[in-house]
Amino acid sequence: MLLLKMALRNLWRRKFRTIITITAIGVSYGLLIFFVQFQTGGKEQMANTGIRMQAGHVVIQASGYNLDKELDQAIKDPGTVDRIITETDSAAKVAWRLYTTGSLRSSDGSVLLDRLVGAQPDRERHVSDFPKKLIAGTFLSGKPDEIVIGAAAAKLLQAEVGTKLQLSVSDVNGGIVKVSLRVGGIYKTGGGTVDRGYALVNLARLQKLLRMPGEISQIAIFTDLHSSRGLAQSLREKLKGRGLEVLHWQEALPTLYQVLLVDTASMYIFLIIIFFIVAAGILNSVLMSVLERTRGFGVLKSLGMRPSEILQLILSEAFLMGLLAVIIGLAAGLTISYIVSRYGIDPKDLAGGEQGMEAAGVPMTEKMYPKITAWSCVWSSIFVMVLTLLSALPPSLRAAKILPVKAIRE
């Protein structure tokens, strides 16, 4: 097509400006892609860490149960619920947990436990992050008197694997219970609160101590981030009338969810910056070339080119620039994403500190990786292309509308 040829040659005639515009848009678009993918990866990782350590993709508990508070609001018959879960989603992994607070004492010190978890060793091992974070000993193995504590707590208590500790908790009736346990394993997540205030014991043992045989606080269900909403919905229907509530992780971990939303907002700021770079770059480039070529458009009109064809000609120049920029940006962004996804970025390097980083109580100590998705490439390139055409529209319309004689006289 002659029109396309003209568009290409017009761009080529202004090489320097064209290249600058394309590079500016391409580079910023490449950064956008990387940023979006890195952020998606980081957010999913944070969500997953929070979900594995503190909840599940879906959580079932007694209606109105408030974590760590009322022991008597428990699930009395978890076995039945378990069966219903398996019927609904046979692939889902399930773990029972009983939560309370308490304190640990050794001959050298003491710590308060924000969260003492009674867990099922066999099941917890497959869903929780703690087994992966052990720095000494083993995870719960089923021995009745074992306790797994965090590294910070171990330091305060000057405890090692095998050290005897005294645990005090209050039972369901409010009576203080003291029991002697041995450190079975020590984990280190890097999160300050978690490493000091969390501890795990065998579920059966804790039920006995709290005088709550067969009862638990929560059933945690693990599937994946995206299908969990549907699962929560169907369980909610099936469990109606049992005095239970089914929470999606976003409801079970509201603070974490808020943090993730704030993170999303920072992406919009990035989008707005890109918006200005693209809009200013294209508008400037197209406006200048339209002003320079006003006489040329007059000539084209005198030959019988319609206003709509003039519009097409200029828009196709902008389109070509946008397309090249998108290709460059995709290549650059995906390359960065790919390299980073091979090596990962340590959050410590981002924060510049050695201390354990936490967000909404979730330790952020693992390396973060971008998540490369086709969808992120698709929507962002459409965003840039649409923006390109919109920015080119005002000068193009001007050129399309101008009276031929005015154009020729310039």
Add this chain to the structure above:
Amino acid sequence: MSEKNIIELKNVVKTYEQGKIAVRALRGIDLTIKKGEFAAICGPSGSGKTTLLNIIGCLDDATEGEVSVDGQRTGTLSKTARADLRLHKIGFVFQAYNLVPVLTAFENVELVLSLQGVPRGERTKRVKEILEEVGLIELSSRRPAEMSGGQQQRVAVARAVVAKPALILADEPTANLDSVTGKTLLEMMHRLNREHQITFLFSTHDQMVMEHSERLIHIVDGSVAKDERK
């Protein structure tokens, strides 16, 4: 309205508003040009020649009066309809050549046919024919910047002629050319006029163009002062 008239002007007035001053460039022009004429408008600088050609070619609007081209009243046409009228009925040749700088000689001529939707094969054939006719076939792949003024103007004439329009408007086509080149060009246009029955209307200062023309329309201060046929 006669079938034989390609241009009919009735009491055409053009007033340019320049701030508070109104410049009356055309003061009531009545003019009829028949199909196949080879006519020139002459007159002193500023008399309104360019203005008149622009209005006939729908590049500009008349302030008052009626303009018809090939039987069609142009005053009320939309921008797109005017573009189509120019595309199919009118060719322009400008004093400053005005070729499309990014296109070769061949492509400049081809552009008009391409806008008309003529299929590629026929386009190539016709462009070659006309470039042959104006003696520029060897320069087909040159860009305007690589050609002399006379060569560019021949390309411009080829571009105006290639679609066999009913009318060619040429605003001082020889003004930038030396007398020999100008003469060749003029003879070429005259030949095209005879062979293809294309009406030519010039504006000119050039004595030679006036001598070649079969009709001379003298304009003074925006009015027709004399209309002589040879």
